[in-house]
Every structure is written in structure tokens, then in C-alpha cells.
Amino acid sequence: MEVGGVEVVLLDSDIAGYVSTWLSSGRLNGGAHPILAQCMDEAYRVARLLVDSTDAAYFEGLGNLAHAVLGADEVREEFAPPRSYLACKWSHSASDEPTVILSELDSARYEVRKIQQFADGRLERADRITEASTSLSWEPTPSEPEIAANDEFELVDIDAATFEENWRQAVPVGLPVLVIDGDKFDDFEGFVVRFSALLEDFKWNGSLDAFNDILRGGCGTPDGGFELRWLNSTRSRQALGRPATIRWLEDTIARAHSSNIPRLAAELEAARRGQGTTLFEWIVEIVEAHGPGGHEAESSVLLRLL
Structure with a gap:
């Protein structure tokens, strides 16, 4: 075979x-x-x-x-697999097709990773065959002269750094979907219970540091990332708003190490004045850091607030 x-x-x-x-x-x-x-x-x-x-x-x-x-054997870098990068603009009238295609190719010109940009600016990425709109090709990529001979395509210079930056900004496709419903809980404790129920053989204790670790994978979440669909997120924004933030900070200070208390106390005072980041905003920031454009985008966690 x-x-x-x-x-x-x-x-x-x-x-x-x-x-x-x-x-x-x-x-x-x-x-x-x-x-x-x-x-x-x-x-x-x-x-x-x-x-x-x-x-x-x-x-x-x-x-x-x-x-x-x-x-x-300490020779991995010496024999790192060769990669080349290709980008081309695609002129067409189909609204559901990409306008720019970026590919990372192996030595046999098979795609290793692909990014597609659509007319609305959306970037989608894939690193294997999927049933989604963006996926790798089964066939090796034609040579640059062959591509240039097609009037629909215009080759564009691209290097590894540019590809990586676009990869970080792109949305993964074909990810497993986890759903949390804001109608099913009224406070942070309820959010913890509902999110923990999404994890396989793992229980989250409510620590935001642990929540950040869970998003990196290996703690009950799917390998290779996932899409988190937060239904009725507007209701959650209220449920995890200023009053919930104040209660959470008061509880956290009671259990915190002495070195963390000054920072937490300052955040609590700001919250009581109606200032600072809310619990809902903290959670969203943590998740988005693991998604497109985030500093831990390699986790491939996509948040959709619905």
C-alpha cells in the first residue's frame, strides 16, 4: 500500500x-x-x-x-527535514473559496501545513487531511513554473517567519467541539462544575492557573486542541461580572500565599470601585491566549462566544 x-x-x-x-x-x-x-x-x-x-x-x-x-544520538538538528514555503493569490468569482493559499511543503512537495485566507480576511489552517473547508492535498504540489502558467494564480514571495506569523493568526479547522451553556450555571462555582464535566478523567478545582494548564492539553481536553463554544455567553458575562469577581477575590485572598495577597488585595479594591477585569473577562483572556494570535496559540483552542 x-x-x-x-x-x-x-x-x-x-x-x-x-x-x-x-x-x-x-x-x-x-x-x-x-x-x-x-x-x-x-x-x-x-x-x-x-x-x-x-x-x-x-x-x-x-x-x-x-x-x-x-x-x-544528538543529530536531530543536523538532519532536520527540509521545508519550503509557497504562497499564491487565487483569482476567481466563488465566494466560498480562498483568495490566498499558503503552504509549507516537505522535500517531496507534499503539504505539511496549509493556510487559506478568504475574501472577508478570515484565516483557516490545517495540518492534516480533514473534512473541513481547509485541508491538506492528497497530491504533491505542482512546481512554481506550473503554477505560474495558470492565469488564475499569482505567486507571492514568502519565508518561514511570515508563514509562522500567519499560522499563529489562523483558525484551526476540524477541531473537536466542547460546549458550555451559560444558561446552566449562575456563578463561578457552577462554571467550574460545567467545565469540569467536559474533561475526560480529570477534575478542575477552580484555580485559574490550573485552568490555563488544562488548556495546554493533557488534562482531560482533546489532543491537538479543541473549539470551545460558549452558549448564552452574554448571560455568563453578567453571572461572572463584578459581584462574582469580588466574591472570588475575597475567597482567593483567604486561601492565598502571603506573597500574592498585596496584588490580590489591590485587584479586590479596584473591583469594589467598579474597576478592573471581571472574572468573565479573565476567563476569556486565558482561553484566547491559547487561540489564534495568542502567546500560546500552539494549544489550538478556539473560543466562540455565542
């Missing part, structure tokens, strides 16, 4: 062989490293292209094994 130009049975066998050799000898010989690095990149490519999540996870695991061996 071949996927993305890779014979998957041979790839499986090759990586298993190199890992077995490394386990028995403690280090691969120099000539094996570039081959294993190529196998690693091919495993990740296959994982990106496979629709079945179980199969994709298997080849992602193979890639991670190769990645670990290269790291243990």
Missing part, C-alpha cells in the same frame, strides 16, 4: 529495524541517521494524509520513535 508516495509496509519495517538496532547498540552509525531522518519525515507525511485516526496515530508514533532516536 502506498500513501503520499511512500510504501507504508517498507516504512514500518525500516523504522522498526533502525530502532531495534539502536536499542541493541546504543547508537546508530553515521550513515543511518539521514535515512532515519527521511523515514521520520515520511512517517509524519503518511500520518497527515491518513483519514482514519487509528492508522494516523500509528504512523505518528513511528515518526515519534525515529524522532526520539535522532534526538538521543
Whole structure:
């Protein structure tokens, strides 16, 4: 079976062989490293292209094994997979199609990541095959001369830094959806209960620091990010407004370490004057920091206030 130009049975066998050799000898010989690095990149490519999540996870695991061996031998940076970047404007009359396409390509010109910009300025991103509007292509990307020969496309210069900045601003597609309903709770304690119910085998204790950690993944949230749909968020804005903020700060101060009390006391005094950030605003800020444009955008958490 071949996927993305890779014979998957041979790839499986090759990586298993190199890992077995490394386990028995403690280090691969120099000539094996570039081959294993190529196998690693091919495993990740296959994982990106496979629709079945179980199969994709298997080849992602193979890639991670190769990645670990290269790291243990301290040659990972030396044999980092080559990447190229492509951007083109697309002229058409279809309102639901992108106007600009940005792609990160591997050595065989298969897409590693893709960003699509639409006429309304919306940016969507994908790093694997999905059923959403933005997804990777099954086929290798044509060469620049082939693209330029099509009058609908205009190539635009782009480098890795520009691609990364657009990637941070783009909205992930195909994410699992978690829903919290503002009609189902009336205070912060209720929000904690409702959000905890969304987590798998994990309970949130209400700490905002812990909430921030949960959004990074690995604490009951889906791997690879998720979309948080906050229904009836206007009601939650009121329920978690100034009075709730004052109660939360009073309770937090009672349990806080002495070094944190001056800051919390200042925030409490501001809240009593009707100033400062509300509890609802704090929660939104934390979530948005893990989404497009945030300083932890790699968490891929998309907040929709409905």
C-alpha cells in the first residue's frame, strides 16, 4: 500500500529495524541517521494524509520513535527535514473559496501545513487531511513554473517567519467541539462544575492557573486542541461580572500565599470601585491566549462566544 508516495509496509519495517538496532547498540552509525531522518519525515507525511485516526496515530508514533532516536544520538538538528514555503493569490468569482493559499511543503512537495485566507480576511489552517473547508492535498504540489502558467494564480514571495506569523493568526479547522451553556450555571462555582464535566478523567478545582494548564492539553481536553463554544455567553458575562469577581477575590485572598495577597488585595479594591477585569473577562483572556494570535496559540483552542 502506498500513501503520499511512500510504501507504508517498507516504512514500518525500516523504522522498526533502525530502532531495534539502536536499542541493541546504543547508537546508530553515521550513515543511518539521514535515512532515519527521511523515514521520520515520511512517517509524519503518511500520518497527515491518513483519514482514519487509528492508522494516523500509528504512523505518528513511528515518526515519534525515529524522532526520539535522532534526538538521543544528538543529530536531530543536523538532519532536520527540509521545508519550503509557497504562497499564491487565487483569482476567481466563488465566494466560498480562498483568495490566498499558503503552504509549507516537505522535500517531496507534499503539504505539511496549509493556510487559506478568504475574501472577508478570515484565516483557516490545517495540518492534516480533514473534512473541513481547509485541508491538506492528497497530491504533491505542482512546481512554481506550473503554477505560474495558470492565469488564475499569482505567486507571492514568502519565508518561514511570515508563514509562522500567519499560522499563529489562523483558525484551526476540524477541531473537536466542547460546549458550555451559560444558561446552566449562575456563578463561578457552577462554571467550574460545567467545565469540569467536559474533561475526560480529570477534575478542575477552580484555580485559574490550573485552568490555563488544562488548556495546554493533557488534562482531560482533546489532543491537538479543541473549539470551545460558549452558549448564552452574554448571560455568563453578567453571572461572572463584578459581584462574582469580588466574591472570588475575597475567597482567593483567604486561601492565598502571603506573597500574592498585596496584588490580590489591590485587584479586590479596584473591583469594589467598579474597576478592573471581571472574572468573565479573565476567563476569556486565558482561553484566547491559547487561540489564534495568542502567546500560546500552539494549544489550538478556539473560543466562540455565542
